[in-house]
Amino acid sequence: MRIAVAGGTGAVGTHVVELARGAGHDVVVLSRGAGVDLTTGTGLAEALVGVETVVDVASTFTLDAQESRTFFGTSTRLLLEAEQAAGTRHHVVLSIVGVDRAPHGYYAGKVLQEELVAAGDVPWTVLRATQFHEFAGQVHGSTTVGSLVLVPRMRSETVAARDVAARLVELVGAGPSGRVADLGGPETAWMADLSRAWARHRGDRRPVLGVPLPGALGRAMRDGTLVSSPDADHGTTTFAEWLQSQDEPAGQAGQAGQADQADQGAPRA
Template sequence: MKLAVAGGTGIVGTHVVQVAREREHEVVVLSRSAGVDLVTGSGLSDALDGADVVIDVASTQTISAEESTTFFAAVTRNLLAAEIEAGIGHHLALSIVGIDKAPHSYYAGKVEQERLVRAGGVPWTILRATQFHEFAAQIRAQSSFGPVSVIPKMVSQPIAAREVAERLIDLAEQSPAGRVADLGGPREERVADMVRRYARAIGTRGIVLEVPIPGAYGRAMRNGTLVTSPDSDHGRQTFDQWLAAQGS
């Protein structure tokens, strides 16, 4: 099977490419480094030639709802149009748990992405997952000012990016299934605690301040909106196990 991976050089995308190749699938990476611009659509038609499934794990670094929506709308429209032209029969998108109940900031773009996929005319599968273990490092980098890290008060359920990639390839090997069961990590964590443990693991010192974000978006971060429901699927590797693996 030939799989086209949009965002194949990102945190989860690299794992998706690796798992696909381990299972002896042919993989084409849709990224600027491979000559494909997902935002403008340049290079997409040639890259999708002969592909069976498109796996969209592309992302952007922004907390702006407008910028996120603009990015995901452009990428999704371009992918779907190119898939229709190429006769591809399966669009598989990675989304985020709880976004329909918290359509703010970055999540606004993911809500628009899902809407376009559902209406796009290409048979589809959407997998929603929780944040990856790498989220602790990402939010620490974004929220640190010298030795002080100001971390939003947030409940997360981190999952290994490798396990998300494995589930995505499982789904790519099957027929389009619509919205499938959500996938979360094995346990809930306070993000501020994750950041503290990550900092200790990499041998840095500093102060971590946990601050509640006001408004509906902040409430969603605190009240469990962004973690899985009881009927969801769950990964195996805990955040602490992931930290230990990074050290080794």
């Protein structure tokens, strides 16, 4: 089947492209580097010729609700219009567990994206997943006080991006299915513990502390709103397995021992 992957150069998109090609699909990547801009429509009509299914895993980096709504609103409208013109029969989109229950600026755009897909004329599938394992590294180091690294106190159920990609490729084969069961990770943990393990793997020995964020978003992060529901499916790759599979070399044993000592007394998230 000819498939287009919007965001096919991203964290999950790279795996979608590789796994879909491995499954025998003919894959077109929609990204700016490939000459397609989803926010202007440049190159879209040409890229969708003969495409039966679009998998949308494009994203933008913003915490601002208006910016997020502009990106996901514009890109989704343009994609769906171009798909209708091209005769595309299935639109698959990746969303996030708890997206409609946590007041996060980025999530505002994801909610709009889900609404547009569900109201559109192209038959669709929506998969919501929890945060990727990579998230533990993304939150590490953005806020520091001296040598102390602060991360949000967050109950999490991270999942391997590759496990999410494998599910998306299965959904391509299944055909339009509407909103399907969420995909979570194999275990839950406090984000500070994952972030600390991620840093230790790179030899970073700074103490990591989980800090409760104020307000409704902070509550949602702590109370399990962002972990999957009991009827969810689960990826199988654990955080530890994912960490071991990363290219960065592990910290030396001596450094790890010092790290554990340095961390003693620091509250865990």
